[in-house]
Amino acid sequence: MTTYQTLAVAPAPADGTAVSDRPRRASASGTDPDEACLHYEQVWGGRGFRAEAVDDAFTYRCSSVDDGRVTLLTSTFGGRLHGEVPWPDRYAVGWFREGAGSVDHRRGGHRSRASDPFPLPTELPYELRLSPHVQHVVQVEPGFLEETARERHGGPAQLVVLDGSATPAPEAVQGWRRALAAVTGPLVEMGTSPLLRAEAQLVLVHAILDLFPWSVSDVPATVRSVGPGRLRDAVDFVHEHAHEPITPSDVAAAAGLHPRTLQQSMSRQLGASPAAYVRQVRLDRVHAELLRAAPREVHVADVATRWGFGNLGRFSASYARRFGEQPRETLRR
Structure with a gap:
């Protein structure tokens, strides 16, 4: 059986503030692998997901906080998970506290490296394989990341291609972890002011752009x-x-x-x-x-x-x- 819960939605502000000021919390958990696959297909925008329990005590839990620009997602999955993501339309960075995973696509693919962060493809179909895991994922709305990247490349907003084949430099990983620790509170708390939330969003996106080599594709x-x-x-x-x-x-x-x-x-x-x-x-x-x-x-x-x-x-x-x-x-x- 799967349990779904929407934990909180902040009321819409009267001054017309953007939807990114109204974070939404949600969670799902259960013990049925088939129901888990249906849920993870929704989370990843995937299809054909298959789960393989590694013992009789299969459980999963997936929780998220989404403010419209940035989504913070945590997944605990007690089995192997395999599926296809036909058209990922957000930028995403994942890392594992436990377990491992791989991403394969027509340009190649990559395997997770211990707890190091890795980018997931954007606007490129890929196949996802995950072992039993505890995983964190940050997803960013494409327009926001692409507008932020303009400050660096000087051109119009364009598709940003994060290089998943490159190993992030240790100092870049440290910077990413510092940024994540600094912004998680403002992003998950319901009472964060719009200005502080916007600053936290920018800090996180700049940390992503510092983390991996990237190029733009017009x-x-x-x-x-x-x-x-x-x-x-x-x-x-x-x-x-x-x-x-x-x-x-x-x-x-x-x-x-x-x-x-x-x-x-x-x-x-x-x-x-x-x-x-x-x-x-x-x-x-x-x-x-x-x-x-x-x-x-x-x-x-x-x-x-x-x-x-x-x-x-x-x-x-x-x-x-x-x-x-x-x-x-x-x-x-």
Whole structure:
């Protein structure tokens, strides 16, 4: 039997304060593995979850506090858990007090390392395997994390890709744990003022961005809003392989589409052919690199050539059309 409980919901403030000021507590517990799977499918946004009890005394408990921007989740699970998460739409970092787990996806995957934190994929389907465990997870609303990351990369809000293959530096893990200890109280307490809650949310997101190497991927909003599908597969392939000599046929094959079908779909949804979209993504990479570069140490021609632009005149014209300035102006910023 499973027990569900909504512990508390703060009343909506009269001044129209954002939903992030109204944390919601919930918990579920029980002894039935099948009911546990149904609950965890809801928690993870998953499907096909299967549980395997390791002894006759199977129990589980899952509790969370959600303020709309940040969710703190704790799971105690007395068995093995396996399932698929077809479209994770929030940023998430997990770690184990007991047990272990693994995440596998088309870009690779990673295994938990003792109690070290690890990122879960965002907007990338993955397979999840967990041993009997006590696990903590922090989930962050995507718009909030992406707007916060803008302060660091200087561009528009974009999909942030946290590198789960990298081992966090010990000092970064220590900083993460200090930040978590400092913000947990303000985030879980119902009486926290909106200003203190907002500050705690920012501290936690900056700790995530300090914890893992990350990059941004300018996946068009029209494609992100649709979710998984062949077009999204094509767009992701371009972003993942833009540094390689890929062709429109390569993109079509990766998405499982006929080249003409891909051409029509990208032209309709993105306003660009596959070849033109590859050039756009490479221009974006040049722009990002020039923004980060030191003017005295980097030459525009070297960056452009590295990203496949051999004709510097045409490159400069394309760059100016896309960004409203010459590449040398970007470099001098």
